[in-house]
Amino acid sequence: MMRALWTAASGMKAMQFNVDTISNNLANVNTTGYKKEKAEFEDILYVSMQKAYSAEGAQRPVNLQVGHGVVARATARDFSSGNLEQTSNKLDMAIEGVGFFAVRGADGNIYYTRDGSFKVAMTEEGKMLTNSKGYPVLDQDGMEIYFDGDMALYEIQPTGEITYKDLDTGINLPTGQYIGLFQFENPMGLEAVGGNMYRSNTASGEPLPDFETENPSTIRNYFLESSNVQVVEEMVKLITAQRAYELNSKAITTSDEMLQTANNIRR
Numbered sequence: 001m002m003r004a005l006w007t008a009a010s011g012m013k014a015m016q017f018n019v020d021t022i023s024n025n026l027a028n029v030n031t032t033g034y035k036k037e038k039a040e041f042e043d044i045l046y047v048s049m050q051k052a053y054s055a056e057g058a059q060r061p062v063n064l065q066v067g068h069g070v071v072a073r074a075t076a077r078d079f080s081s082g083n084l085e086q087t088s089n090k091l092d093m094a095i096e097g098v099g100f101f102a103v104r105g106a107d108g109n110i111y112y113t114r115d116g117s118f119k120v121a122m123t124e125e126g127k128m129l130t131n132s133k134g135y136p137v138l139d140q141d142g143m144e145i146y147f148d149g150d151m152a153l154y155e156i157q158p159t160g161e162i163t164y165k166d167l168d169t170g171i172n173l174p175t176g177q178y179i180g181l182f183q184f185e186n187p188m189g190l191e192a193v194g195g196n197m198y199r200s201n202t203a204s205g206e207p208l209p210d211f212e213t214e215n216p217s218t219i220r221n222y223f224l225e226s227s228n229v230q231v232v233e234e235m236v237k238l239i240t241a242q243r244a245y246e247l248n249s250k251a252i253t254t255s256d257e258m259l260q261t262a263n264n265i266r267r
Helices: 002-027 231-263
Strands: 036-044 046-051 053-055 059-061 064-067 068-075 085-086 093-096 100-104 110-113 119-123 126-130 154-156 163-167 171-180 181-183 193-195 198-200 218-221 221-224
Touching: 002 068, 002 231, 053 085, 093 100, 154 218
Parallel strands: 093 221
Antiparallel strands: 036 068, 046 064, 053 059, 085 221, 093 218, 100 110, 100 181, 110 198, 119 126, 154 163, 163 171, 193 198
């Protein structure tokens, strides 16, 4: 009975973690470029009272074991694309494909994001492309992107190339800069750091320039990628997690009543 108490307690903790994960998904249903998470669990230590065996004249084809509950082991992030929502802002960019934009954080490190709601910041060097926090957006060489002249004459091509329209000829001239896009061999290994940004690590692998991959991504400006959270799906998961939490609570109550009955036995 004591084992049942601790086993059910582990189930309650695991379901609380599941509810926390689902709640975070629902809270970010309107966050640009947000990718939903799913909690993953595994069973823990088993005690074998009797093991399966086959001996002369006797057989036991199955084991007699009891487990000690469940534990949360990982949160897997779903990087499937969200819907593209059209805007009226030329600097709003959505990625079609598995690429990421790169930005340089305040600490000087490079972070990666699917949030393409970019802005122009006025700096001493000129008009610099930044995200909403003012972090510089990087090109494919890891350099900041600056604009000279009239912003209305700049265009972002699907390849990420930045062009400038010549008013005399009407031709879009190359500026030599491309919006940086990068891919990862294991994007689920990326570490979320908040602010719609991720940090690369040994689990995700090194960032690969998107144009060097077999399936390069494309950029759609005047669009933003919405969150890929499905509200109905998350609500069903939330109800399931709540019911599982209640059942584990009931198991604790039942174990407690059994212990109380045993303690009240009189000779």
